[in-house]
Amino acid sequence: MKMEKVWAVYWSATLTTEKVVSAMAEEASKRLNLPLEKIDFTLPRMREKVFSFRETDLVFFGTPTYAGKVPNKVLPFVQSQFVGNGALAVSVVLFGNRSFDNSLAELSFELENHGFHTVAAAAFVGQHAFSDVLAAGRPAEADLRQAADFASQVADKVSGLTALPGPIQVPGDPAAPYYVPMGVDGQSAKFLKAKPKTDPGRCVSCGLCASICPMGAIDPADVSNVPGLCIKCHACIKRCPTHAKYLDDPAFLSHKAMLEQTFSEAKENRVIL
Numbered sequence: 001m002k003m004e005k006v007w008a009v010y011w012s013a014t015l016t017t018e019k020v021v022s023a024m025a026e027e028a029s030k031r032l033n034l035p036l037e038k039i040d041f042t043l044p045r046m047r048e049k050v051f052s053f054r055e056t057d058l059v060f061f062g063t064p065t066y067a068g069k070v071p072n073k074v075l076p077f078v079q080s081q082f083v084g085n086g087a088l089a090v091s092v093v094l095f096g097n098r099s100f101d102n103s104l105a106e107l108s109f110e111l112e113n114h115g116f117h118t119v120a121a122a123a124f125v126g127q128h129a130f131s132d133v134l135a136a137g138r139p140a141e142a143d144l145r146q147a148a149d150f151a152s153q154v155a156d157k158v159s160g161l162t163a164l165p166g167p168i169q170v171p172g173d174p175a176a177p178y179y180v181p182m183g184v185d186g187q188s189a190k191f192l193k194a195k196p197k198t199d200p201g202r203c204v205s206c207g208l209c210a211s212i213c214p215m216g217a218i219d220p221a222d223v224s225n226v227p228g229l230c231i232k233c234h235a236c237i238k239r240c241p242t243h244a245k246y247l248d249d250p251a252f253l254s255h256k257a258m259l260e261q262t263f264s265e266a267k268e269n270r271v272i273l
Ligand SMILES: Cc1cc2nc3c(=O)[nH]c(=O)nc-3n(C[C@H](O)[C@H](O)[C@H](O)COP(=O)(O)O)c2cc1C
Pocket: 011, 012, 013, 014, 015, 016, 017, 018, 063, 064, 065, 066, 067, 068, 069, 094, 095, 096, 097, 098, 099, 100, 125, 126, 127, 128, 129, 130, 179, 231, 232, 233, 234
């Protein structure tokens, strides 16, 4: 099929999805000798307009896995902000070494439902946003190489297509319920209402956290004040230059400890072509 443009489209709070989707789209654009454009819809200001694609677009579309699915506060934007108009798409999810459960199936389903034709899919491991040790440093160089190899195979597949294939088959159930986080005691860990705290001894009031919060939840005039909804994405915690932000909610810490105890063995990336 004759394509005209490659796109990297992603939502990424701690930048692992951005890294993997960008590596894929960059490689495909090189291989197909086509221009590349990026849409990062992580921040509220990037979620105000609708993006419409064309049949000649190849779109690498990525989100993280939260509770085994597409993050529930991101899903409405996936559904309302992007119109496929017959564009080819590659669904990509990142997951933090536990499982991607049903996120890839859900993302693929939503893309198909909104006018995209999915031609490939991938689930890559990214450092777990909750932890400094779970999948630490991933995507690493080897992951990014694998992402590029995959994209190059996608490019060859797309160039060789003479008709639209059926939707790519991915494991999982788009309608499955969310994974319920557990604590070390085996009971469900309820930390939905937890909010990040600020260490006044470290915070220099640079305002970065407020400017990168995907929910716009942090008061820029007083960053220790979080009046908005916190989705525990860890953008503020992971990206604070002085390490001033933290979560000390006991249920959250218990879930994090359980994950670190149970899912320490490195998982592999999954590609579907
Ligand atoms: C609220 C929340 C829920 C998560 N749930 C899962 C999960 O169910 N399974 C998993 O393996 N990783 C899970 N993760 C880890 C993320 O999928 C992983 O850190 C991903 O790389 C984050 O993407 P980003 O860097 O683009 O924001 C979760 C992370 C957060 C913040």
